[in-house]
Amino acid sequence: QLVQSGGDVMRPGGSLRLTCAAFGFSVNSDCMIWVRQAPGEGPEFVSVICSGYRTNYAGSVMGRFTISRDLSKNTLSLQMDNLRADDTAVYYCGRYGAHTGGIDIWGQGTLVTVTS
Amino acid sequence: DIQMTQSPSSVSASVGDRVIITCRASQDVSSWSTWYQQKPGRAPKLLIFAASILQSGVPSRFSGSGSGTDFTLTITSLQPEDSATYYCQQANSFPLTFGGGTRVEIK
Numbered sequence: 377q378l379v380q381s382g383g384d385v386m387r388p389g390g391s392l393r394l395t396c397a398a399f400g401f402s403v404n405s406d407c408m409i410w411v412r413q414a415p416g417e418g419p420e421f422v423s424v425i426c427s428g429y430r431t432n433y434a435g436s437v438m439g440r441f442t443i444s445r446d447l448s449k450n451t452l453s454l455q456m457d458n459l460r461a462d463d464t465a466v467y468y469c470g471r472y473g474a475h476t477g478g479i480d481i482w483g484q485g486t487l488v489t490v491t492s
Numbered sequence: 493d494i495q496m497t498q499s500p501s502s503v504s505a506s507v508g509d510r511v512i513i514t515c516r517a518s519q520d521v522s523s524w525s526t527w528y529q530q531k532p533g534r535a536p537k538l539l540i541f542a543a544s545i546l547q548s549g550v551p552s553r554f555s556g557s558g559s560g561t562d563f564t565l566t567i568t569s570l571q572p573e574d575s576a577t578y579y580c581q582q583a584n585s586f587p588l589t590f591g592g593g594t595r596v597e598i599k
Binding site for chain 1: 493524525526528530535536537538540541542545547579581582583584586587588589590591592593
């Protein structure tokens with residue numbers, strides 16, 4: 377399973393770090409992903425990290441968000457800088473199967489609210 | 493980015509009915525189509541990947557089909573616990589993109 381922490385209420389321009397701890401599997405066993413969902417909206421891809429530390433980001437967060445893995449702690453992180461109001465969403469971490477194209481394990485979600 | 497267009501946006505059906513949800517990609521995604529079920533306040537749940545492969549533990553009344561740009565999720569014999577919002581997603585290329593969702597309501 378995946379257990380998330382780190383959601384908060386933030387001011388525009390602020391920074392926040394989300395963490396996702398994996399239990400029962402290694403965060404290095406496949407790709408790990410962040411997906412967000414704004415209130416009343418569908419899911420939106422944020423970022424993914426795969427083997428060899430290959431990463432990919434949504435255009436809306438590129439240059440502001442950084443995805444990383446800590447293999448010693450078996451955790452996934454998302455460093456979010458220069459937050460904007462439209463970053464407000466529930467953020468989910470997940471395990472993404474590079475060979476299946478699906479997210480088969482999801483965290484419980486954590487709410488990030490960016491408001492002045 | 494590849495756009496995924498789902499229809500209908502909502503459907504109301506009775507227990508035992510067959511429900512069909514469609515998803516159209518803005519360009520060819522081969523068989524890289526995935527379907528999720530989401531209930532309020534919960535994370536999405538993987539139902540189908542690679543267009544037609546049922547995720548382990550998912551009831552066999554769920555099935556997926558299609559390739560290229562047109563995909564279908566079918567629920568045969570709708571059950572009360574199937575009340576949820578369903579999303580398609582393409583995995584052909586990053587950024588992954590999701591459809592707008594289909595809300596399934598039980599009459």
